[in-house]
Amino acid sequence: MASHIGKLPIEIPAGVEVTINGQEFAAKGAKGSDSYTIPEGVTAKVEGNEIIVTANDDLRPTRAKHGLARSIVASMVKGVHDGYSKSLDIVGTGYRAQMKGKGIEFSLGYSHTITVNPPEGITLELPNPNQVIVKGTDKQAVGQVAANIRKLRAPEPYKGKGIKYSDEVIRRKAGKAGK
Incomplete structure (x- = not known):
């Protein structure tokens, strides 16, 4: 039994350069470059415009690493081609953010x-004082x-004040009951 996720091929989009040197995997694209060490027991190879990740044996830990390695490699290829972004909303009276150099200063x-201050490879954008967009090539870092x-x-459940993801729904609670 192979990993269901691991056996899926990864398509290499145009403009992405992939190199595999033993267990070292590297991807380079329009948005940047990234590298990953493929775990023991798992190998990757390029066939045409696809990356095939295979497990060397059928042991349980190897199957788990197989799916993990395939997911990480697929995320890297997508990241260097399209990039990743997460949008956050700042909700609350007087809560806002402003750019300070490369970083953002929050009044919360x-x-x-x-x-x-963002780590290397991550950029922070502020389209308006109540919205922050985090962008980068590394899905995990973003x-x-x-x-x-x-x-x-x-975000707190009574008024919904705080910083939330743009697509996040805050479950609201009723306040304390009156007399």
């Missing part, structure tokens, strides 16, 4: 402002930076 109702920003003031 605390006694101080919070400055977030998600992590967005999660760290959201964590600064997570």
Whole structure:
């Protein structure tokens, strides 16, 4: 039994250059470049304009790594070609953000402002003071930076104030009942 995800081929879009050197996988595209070390027991090869990831044996840990490696390689190929982005909304009276160099300074109702500087390979955009867009080629890094920003003031269930993902729905609670 092979991994259902692992056995799917990965199509290489036009403009993406893929190199496989032993266990080292590298992808280079319009948005940037990325590399990944494929785990032991899993191999990848390029056939035509597709990447085929195969497991060397049928042991359970190898099958798990097979699917993982295929997913990561597919994410890298998509990332260097299209890039990834996450959009966050800032909800609440007086809550806002402003650019400070490459980073963003948040005013979130605390006694101080919070400055977030993006790691290398990640860009932060501010289309308006109540929206932040995190962009980059690494899916995991984009998600992590967005999660760290959201964590600064997570949305609360009573008024919905805080930083939330644009597609996130906040489950609201009723306030305390009157007399």
